[in-house]
Amino acid sequence: MRLGALRGGGRSAGRPSLDDVTNLVIGADGAPRCGWGASTPDYTVYHDTEWGRPLHGDDALYERMTLEAFQSGLSWLTILRKRAAFRLAFDDFRIADVADYGEADVARLLGDAGIVRNRAKIEAAIGNARAALDLPEGLSALLWSFAPPPRSTRPGSFAEVPSSTPQSTAMAKALKKRGFRFVGPTTAYALMQATGMVDDHLAGCHVVA
Template sequence: MTATVEEPSVESDGRVRCAWIDESRLAPADFVLYRDYHDTEWGRPLRDSVALFERVSLEAFQSGLSWLVILRKRENFRRAFHGFDIDRIARYTERDVTRLMGDAGIVRNRAKIEATIANARAAADLRDTGADLAELLWSFAPPPRPRPASFADVPAVTPESTAMAKELKRRGFRFVGPTTAYALMQATGMVDDHTADCWVPATCAASEKRS
């Protein structure tokens, strides 16, 4: 998930948040959804392989869409993809693809559905070699850096995200290019792109990163 607006957003609760959380531009229900995601998930270190696989999958589905669309449908995605159980998805067949293409609760994009299945198989293969998806992804996390002053200072791609995307592609993953890889790094706390004036404590992403 990336954003382009630059001014900080001061909400009705008095807290300053990253500019992409703009209460004035969102319907009340969407603001709550976005706010809670920003306050409790985005930028917090995530090291569980299944949870990371879910994020990889959802970031891929988000490609070309608003992240808000994915947040609205996230519970439907979890239901449709059996909690993003890697082994179960790795065993999906064409019948499952047909089932998912008929599910109005998710993003019905065949290429992205098939990529999720391929990625589950790649993640399972990775584990079978004695490696771990979380360990692989976190190996590309850069050293901690100061928070950006504004979203104008936030990159869309970095050398680390480019290297991550290249390695994932080599291992059989699909729909995880450098931009998607960087969005994944932001979402899972590998980088802390909360802006300097955001109320979310920096320790959520920075100090835990190397713990």
């Protein structure tokens, strides 16, 4: 999930404003959370159980990479609510299966109202699966090689959290060199946040307290 998407230009469905996301919020259960994580029930579950937790495995990281790419131009809430449909449509994001997709699968995916029907993103997802199969070290090992050392102190607000870093820029360049698409520095950093390569939960958040 890109925090930039949460910050962008006022309110829309599922997209909190900057004021909502920069500080801790005390939820109905009395637990302090990063502000965006208290904004909808979907975000609360994702914040509490997934975001910032280390994730390994080629297929698991391919799924997250693909969903981050599909988020481009949309809110993460949209992707979260479509994730079950994405998993069904993309064979649970098994890299070997998606890499074998052909034009009939592209047509099938373009006709699937349960996912985001964008030809460029669909074709990138298939191409990225093929690129992942060609990695001698595997996708998980490659991505985790760019994980920075843990922060010495936690951010006090998301105004202190970058949208990209030297590590995410290096990751994006390495992926592009290996044939991956729709993974720029900002998407790479969102992937790093989502999969625990970096942990940007705010100081005081109950997830890390």
